[in-house]
Amino acid sequence: MQPYKPNSLPLENLDYQRLFALIGDASSELARYDGLLQGITNPQIMLSPLTNEEAVLSSKIEGTQATVVEVLEQEAGMIKTGEKHKDIQEIINYRTALKESHTYLDDRPITLSFVLQLHKILLSSVRGQDKTPGEFRKDQNWIGSYGCTMEQASFVPPNQFQLLDYLEQWQTYLASKDIDYLLQTAVMHAQFELLHPFKDGNGRIGRILIPLFLYQKKKLSQPMFYLSSYLESNREQYYSQLQNISATGDWNSWIAFFLQAITEQAKTNNRKVTAIMQLYQNMKQQIQQITHSQYTINILDALFDAPIFKTTDFIEKSKINKPTATGLLRQLKEHNILREKSPGSGRRAAVLEFTKLWNITEGKINYL
DSSP: OOOOOOOOSSOOSOOHHHHHHHHHHHHHHHHHHHHHHHTOSSHHHHTHHHHHHHHHHHHHHTTOOOOHHHHHHHHTTSOOSSHHHHHHHHHHHHHHHHHHHHHHTTTSOOOHHHHHHHHHHHTTTSTTTTSOTTSOOOSOOOBSSTTOOGGGOSBOOOOHHHHHHHHHHHHHHHHSOOSOHHHHHHHHHHHHHHHOOSSSOHHHHHHHHHHHHHHHTTSOSSSOOOOHHHHHHTHHHHHHHHHHHHHHOOHHHHHHHHHHHHHHHHHHHHHHHHHHHHHHHHHHHHHHHHHOOTTHHHHHHHHHHOSEEEHHHHHHHHTOOHHHHHHHHHHHHHTTSSEEEEOOBTTBOOEEEOHHHHHHHHTOSOOO
């Protein structure tokens, strides 16, 4: 199989009659979601459950096997070794890359240099660390069954000698203005995946770039629209639509699939964000009634940021002194706001959980 030769961007001869109706629906749903984002005073804390879910599901597409709860348990010191630990570290790296990109994009565009920084974070101290983190590949790679030759591959990306030229064209396209921003997002993501510029981590980097690009285009007030839940649920179609671009040049079906993904994920995110916001307000009232504390917001923000936590970490995050924090946590346990996962012993801190929050993202309760 010969290396793929990507289309020049922007694309020509798209079926706009087919795509514009889908663009309208996706734009409307995304605007509703952003309206909710704009009403949140501390989105990075309140929506941390969605960030955790995105990191888990995007990594799951690539084969990691860990849940949001297991990630939180590891951060609370409950999982320390083994294969699960390695999977979780990959997820934490993904989340770190997401969070660190927020500040960067406040006054700078997405560039190849920025993409390399994300990749270096993603592969730091995990199984891909031998796959040249933070560097574009310098040899030919291909996709196929384990041990297959290039001739047997299902897809062969562009050769390494032309890769940088294609990447520079992709970067230029990101800085330009196409006929519609969601159509451009679909093309941006697919072209990156088809260029397959890294030895490892291409899918995860490509999915990180979706909310970042929407934020750069000022279509989101925060770069916090995560698509991996839909893509993981429709993984087979996701991959086949990307493959059809290289096999038959069918960009229209890929863009239609991507727009449908935006529409459906925005609806799901709207329900989850509404449920999270309602939970925050309900807990604010309950915690105030239970504790009569001046630290109600400190407590809430710490719980939403890490709903499974060591008591020592809670004290650090909430900035409440130890005696007061210990008393507040005891009251919240007595009223079943918190549940003890692991008791404290000697110097080992207890681990508590705020189950209601991660139940929203795990789908264990009905959305409001």
